Amino acid sequence: MEQYYGTGRRKRSVARVFLRPGSGKIEINKRDLSEYFKRDIYKIIIQEALEITDKLDSFDVFATVKGGGTTGQAGALRHGLARALVSFSEDYRIPLRKAGLLTRDAREVERKKYGLKGARARFQFSKR
Numbered sequence: 001m002e003q004y005y006g007t008g009r010r011k012r013s014v015a016r017v018f019l020r021p022g023s024g025k026i027e028i029n030k031r032d033l034s035e036y037f038k039r040d041i042y043k044i045i046i047q048e049a050l051e052i053t054d055k056l057d058s059f060d061v062f063a064t065v066k067g068g069g070t071t072g073q074a075g076a077l078r079h080g081l082a083r084a085l086v087s088f089s090e091d092y093r094i095p096l097r098k099a100g101l102l103t104r105d106a107r108e109v110e111r112k113k114y115g116l117k118g119a120r121a122r123f124q125f126s127k128r
Helices: 040-052 070-088 090-098
Strands: 004-010 013-021 026-028 059-066
Touching: 004 070, 013 070, 040 070, 040 090, 059 070, 070 090
Parallel strands: 026 059
Antiparallel strands: 004 013, 013 059
8 A cells, every 4th residue: 555654843743644545534643634623724724735736535644743732733734744745746846835835834932031021021121
């Protein structure tokens, strides 16, 4: 049985995505897509790569995702899915690159600095 693999990353999340020829079933951490992600926006984000390549009903997706929150996990899955599609066929590289799905989103949370409230937020200044 043929299988294609892609690793996706976003924020603190890492997704391992496996593509197999099938009917369009998406399984994340052994749970169905709609069971794992309740909000529709996450489902749209994840399926974007499959919609661009017109492969929504021709692959079964099996993924394991760790770390981060729901937004990071959805972004990591989208990135991994795009990479897996490129490993299936190099022809998909150009449309996926144009849509920005092959670029790893490098934005990370800035660390909190000592003496401050947060990364950049300061305590209110009092003159007296």
